[in-house]
Amino acid sequence: MQPSGETITQDCFDCPIRHRAVCARCETEELNLLEEIKYYRSFEAGQTVVWSGDKMDFVGSLVSGVATLSQTMEDGRTQMVGLLLPSDFVGRPGRIGSPYDVIATTDIVMCCFRKKPFEAMMQTTPHVAQRLLEMTLDELDAAREWMLVLGRKTAREKIASLLCIIGRRDSALRMNARSRSLAFDLPLTREAMADYLGLTLETVSRQVSALKREGVIVLQGKRHILVPDLDRLMEEAGDDSDGGLLV
């Protein structure tokens, strides 16, 4: 089943992810080249953007919404291996198919580049390749942090860690000053959270309830989270308080 993405258009110069995506370092000249090979596609919440093993004839950036990368074993066990937020890159230059399912968890818009010409640009315009390397290294760091979560943290710490990660990325995206408190919408169902954390959805539900009961978080509806004290949450996540930022 092919996803039925709709086509829309937009100018790179007032693109909301202009300064964070793979095109972040591009000059006017290079942006013009990108404009020629790009097209937009939208997907609805729940739609599969690419199936694991399928041919992918594009790479691209997530412009808005949230998507996930996940792997499924033959017996159905699923592990999320990537959480794609606006500005994140999808696909790998030089590779034919996707080893993962890419699924929209909210309505999303993607800025796609035709693969062949994009790969050609990788050779000729260093700014694209440089930025992609930088982003890939960041993703690798995030994956390694995630591995610590999966391998060594308790269910409660896992939930707290996930809330920290989403909250941090959300406030970075909106360029909020960092304050002690924090509020954001959870873009994931309990099941998706479970797939992120290597838990069952029941365990996720129980631990979220526990954090709520103890006042670490406040729920407004099922999905809107309010964190009155971010340090408290980070303590629950088992992280060092400094956040370990080394540039």
Added chain:
Amino acid sequence: MQPSGETITQDCFDCPIRHRAVCARCETEELNLLEEIKYYRSFEAGQTVVWSGDKMDFVGSLVSGVATLSQTMEDGRTQMVGLLLPSDFVGRPGRIGSPYDVIATTDIVMCCFRKKPFEAMMQTTPHVAQRLLEMTLDELDAAREWMLVLGRKTAREKIASLLCIIGRRDSALRMNARSRSLAFDLPLTREAMADYLGLTLETVSRQVSALKREGVIVLQGKRHILVPDLDRLMEEAGDDSDGGLLV
């Protein structure tokens, strides 16, 4: 405590990792540039190459031996997040410190590049940057595979998966024809295996014993592994039989 690496020298042209490391794509000209900024260091089994948080004034390639990247929580829980085999790259251009401990698990030799000049080369010689991007993308894929192992596999599947990974990389390195059987040395202690897999060393020991008892593997001593039937082992690992190779 600074590691007391000894200095040795070698010519790039008969370097054992010449065709797989970050320098793989370099021409003679570029290799000469690299030769100027490189130096070798050796570390003994058990030595810490870099401490988490410490300044790193080099990046480099692992020439021989095995090293690990790991993260430790305040209470001592440890998760390995990288297993470094010959030709793997250590360090991140543009970053001052290491967020991970780098530890030699066997005697190792590293080919180090002074960071500043290496970063300069990244800008000027596209072949280095291209190869590094390729290697980083491969590592990201490996990390994602590993996340599935950590999040969703049983202890027995974890052990089988680890044996597959080490066996596969070992035979790739020695360019063996792929046969049904396989033999290799485990470069990791039971504890290191536990840190890799998010288990305790006791559980590792029990599962290794179980696989041995059932004839999936044959142990010669504690560390030498013989896999009579690789397909059988991959079945135990819960992987698809094809190995999921998508280039």
Added chain:
DNA sequence: CGCAGAATTGATACATCTCAAGCTGGGTGG
């Protein structure tokens, strides 16, 4: 209103951890 997907809650099962005791093999010093 009433349905369906999402989430919560409860009771029980089970895999892995924890704590504890012993084993093994290679190196060392007497």
Added chain:
DNA sequence: CCACCCAGCTTGAGATGTATCAATTCTGCG
């Protein structure tokens, strides 16, 4: 050359955290 030592490993018994199975209860929406 042997006895000892010790890190690495194995094995056992019991504790515990999370999964599993099974009901309800929310919540948004046609």
